[in-house]
Amino acid sequence: MDRRSGAGADAGAAGRQGRLGVGIVAVTSPLPGDGLRRLAGVHQVRMHPTGSPVSGDELAAFAAGADALVTLLADRVDARVFAACPGLRIVANVAVGYNNIDADAARAAGVWVTNTPDVLTEATADLTWALILAVTRRVVEGDRVLRGGGFTGWRPDFMLGAGLQERVLGIVGMGRIGRAVARRAAGFGVRVRYHDRVPVAPEHAAGAAFVAGLDELLAGADILSLHTPATPDTRHLLDARRLHLLPRGAYVVNTSRGEVVDEAALVAALEDGHLGGAGLDVYEREPAVHPGLLGRSDVVLLPHLGSATLTARVAMADVAIENVLAALAGRTPPTPVVTPPPPR
Numbered sequence: 001m002d003r004r005s006g007a008g009a010d011a012g013a014a015g016r017q018g019r020l021g022v023g024i025v026a027v028t029s030p031l032p033g034d035g036l037r038r039l040a041g042v043h044q045v046r047m048h049p050t051g052s053p054v055s056g057d058e059l060a061a062f063a064a065g066a067d068a069l070v071t072l073l074a075d076r077v078d079a080r081v082f083a084a085c086p087g088l089r090i091v092a093n094v095a096v097g098y099n100n101i102d103a104d105a106a107r108a109a110g111v112w113v114t115n116t117p118d119v120l121t122e123a124t125a126d127l128t129w130a131l132i133l134a135v136t137r138r139v140v141e142g143d144r145v146l147r148g149g150g151f152t153g154w155r156p157d158f159m160l161g162a163g164l165q166e167r168v169l170g171i172v173g174m175g176r177i178g179r180a181v182a183r184r185a186a187g188f189g190v191r192v193r194y195h196d197r198v199p200v201a202p203e204h205a206a207g208a209a210f211v212a213g214l215d216e217l218l219a220g221a222d223i224l225s226l227h228t229p230a231t232p233d234t235r236h237l238l239d240a241r242r243l244h245l246l247p248r249g250a251y252v253v254n255t256s257r258g259e260v261v262d263e264a265a266l267v268a269a270l271e272d273g274h275l276g277g278a279g280l281d282v283y284e285r286e287p288a289v290h291p292g293l294l295g296r297s298d299v300v301l302l303p304h305l306g307s308a309t310l311t312a313r314v315a316m317a318d319v320a321i322e323n324v325l326a327a328l329a330g331r332t333p334p335t336p337v338v339t340p341p342p343p344r
């Protein structure tokens with residue numbers, strides 16, 4: 001594997017030997033598992049010297065001349081990259097979300113875009129429940145209190161939280177992860193309602209009730225969990241108005257994308273006492289976190305750990321590598337999200 005950023009420096013070495021020969025694969029970050037080693041046995045791998053995030057002109061310069069590009073969710077892939085890589089066949093994103101990639105520009109350039117669905121579903125649903133429990137039962141706050149010397153003995157009124165039984169969990173976005181979150185709810189005695197564009201088949205709903213209107217879902221949700229992709233339509237889906245539709249004392253949990261929530265409005269709804277708390281794994285300007293969240297004891301803040309199990313992360317890398325191998329062999333990659341139009 002090469003570790004250099006010199007655009008095109010290796011293009012001469014391997015060359016693009018015809019459509020299905022050895023390709024140049026630009027990779028922005030080391031990945032867990034042995035997928036990259038397998039890839040390097042077949043193609044020429046060009047590693048970014050410092051690693052993700054890499055965006056804009058820097059990414060275009062790094063990827064120039066590549067046949068395939070492997071990216072992380074913090075790398076921004078826009079038209080500049082496609083212009084710099086006329087032979088590019090695939091952008092393989094190591095994430096289920098692909099809002100970091102300009103899908104229209106990829107389609108126009110005739111490039112596959114792939115993601116890594118399924119393999120992270122259970123890990124992300126588990127982490128969602130970790131946040132639900134942590135924020136409703138004040139787990140992280142309790143740990144801090146104890147370490148700070150605040151545990152002086154059991155008291156009947158000490159650090160009381162909210163129980164889950166008979167509460168309503170509202171799920172926004174009933175895709176794979178939303179459904180996996182719903183499946184786990186039965187064990188906690190929570191009633192689940194969900195909103196999506198259309199109802200899912202009953203066998204996928206895990207007993208959750210469909211609510212056609214988002215506002216209606218919010219009005220009845222004691223805990224709201226977001227599982228919708230970031231698109232122009234879902235940006236600030238949870239804004240000040242909608243946050244205040246939630247019942248007073250409700251909790252907001254987000255393991256999807258930060259952009260779905262207006263973070264400043266969320267801080268305001270916590271500050272004015274409308275919300276009971278929030279459990280967040282993702283942020284609007286990641287890795288920056290709104291300063292109004294950092295000092296609060298009623299929020300639990302995680303550093304984007306939804307898929308962070310070794311099993312899931314190795315599987316994500318493997319899926320991305322399989323996508324690259326397929327595209328460079330002229331096959332349809334296993335998990336496409338943008339399919340290039342057939343050549344005319």
Ligand code: GLV
Nearest residue numbers: 094095096097307
């Ligand atoms: C993580 O956030 C992912 O999209 O995989």
